[in-house]
Amino acid sequence: MYGEDITRDQIAEAYLQAHPALVSCASTLEALLTTLCRDRKVKVHAIEARAKDPLSLQDKLQRHPNYERLSDVEDMCGVRIVTFYQEDVGRISDLLDDEFEILKKESRQAESPDAFGYRSLHLIGRFDARRRGLPEYAAYAEFPVEFQVRTVLQHAWGVISHSLDYKNEAETPPEVRRKLFRLAALMETGDELFGSYRAEVESLRDRYSEQEKRGDWTQLPVDLDSVMTSWKRLPIDDVVAVATRAGFQEMDNTSHEESHRWSMGMLVSLTRLAGVETLGELAAVMSRIDRYEPRLAELARISKEHGFVPFANAFDLTAFAMILEHPELRVKLATTFHPAIEAGLDAALQSGGAP
Incomplete structure (x- = not known):
């Protein structure tokens, strides 16, 4: 030595x-x-x-x-x-x-x-x-x-x-x-409880993954893990198509789910406030997003006037649509978006009633 x-x-x-x-x-x-x-x-x-x-x-x-x-x-x-x-x-x-x-x-x-x-x-x-x-x-x-x-x-x-x-x-x-x-x-x-907590979380994720592979994902409860496990099963493309027509900037929505983690977490919080309990119910909400295309176009237009071109993030768009349908969720969510998005939401909410 x-x-x-x-x-x-x-x-x-x-x-x-x-x-x-x-x-x-x-x-x-x-x-x-x-x-x-x-x-x-x-x-x-x-x-x-x-x-x-x-x-x-x-x-x-x-x-x-x-x-x-x-x-x-x-x-x-x-x-x-x-x-x-x-x-x-x-x-x-x-x-x-x-x-x-x-x-x-x-x-x-x-x-x-x-x-x-x-x-x-x-x-x-x-x-x-x-x-x-x-x-x-x-x-x-x-x-x-x-x-x-x-x-x-x-x-x-x-x-x-x-x-x-x-x-x-x-x-x-x-x-x-x-x-x-x-x-x-x-x-x-x-230390012991943290170890048990991790074991339970990993077991839950394994169960979600098995359900997703079997195609039995619609009954999964809406939480961050279930969305991250099954997000490719959700009608992402439909939402992005509406957003693109409404003037949102295209982005790679097929990238790793980590890039959408914040948006997923925010959407999970919003769905709980709105009483959306399962992934099947969330998929149904996403499938109806074309109802809100004119008001989403107004959101995008005002946002651009404030110097920001919003991205066609499917999870953000779903949240915007839910807020347009239930304006009270915006207050309950207590999450602040980009100032230009906030201005766009104001304009979209004022542009008309329920679709």
Whole structure:
């Protein structure tokens, strides 16, 4: 390991010389782990890497007389990976096992239910032999790296408890210790519930997907997941054709559903206010949009006069049509569109009664 021959009296000077390379190593690790997590489809809250500050190292040497050589300092380069869910801590651990040479692994957690502290996974490792042989990693080949993997809630606990300057149970005043125990228990319960919540959401999405594949999508309740699953089943082309004739600017409505996520969410909120409960009912609303073509044309005309050409977004157009049919929904929705669209809606609402 790096620094085997650097004794205690040489550590500070040697580390100063190595520090620039460690800073570069941290940057490389952050970019590499971001790519690895993306490739494995593990969504994380944050990946942060840093080289240990030389002054911090000197302080650590004073507090730990057992550090005899630079190789004893295992956290010269540190990486913190913050996940959303407890289950993903294990997935990140597997990733690190596969992609790095792990020398030590420990799960730091309370040994008893009422103990101070919170869980996190700590690993000591380095680039594996495969990467150490590549030119872009050669300069960091022997650097030890400390990996810390924890959830968002575990990270919050660590940040808050650290800000209070209590590093362990013994340092915590007895009169506040009980409250800290309760907080630790609540946060651990929160992690478990978030995991259950994700499992239920994924199960719901799988069920929606199966119903959509069977063609049994019309009875799905209107929510963001059902719309995102079945939106290609909705009469999108009919809505776009009306919008284009009304003067709206064409756009690629066959693109990935993420590009329409905001519009979908807004439409879902509107349908709930209007009492539209199923995707079949929503499809029926969309199929009637040609009734509103003249008033949509007025909306587009006024919007253009205000310097904005509205897009033929099928979900926005459906929302406009619902507002034209039930003007009170505009107030209930409490969503502000582009100022030019707002002016166009005003004009369209004033241009006539129900179609």
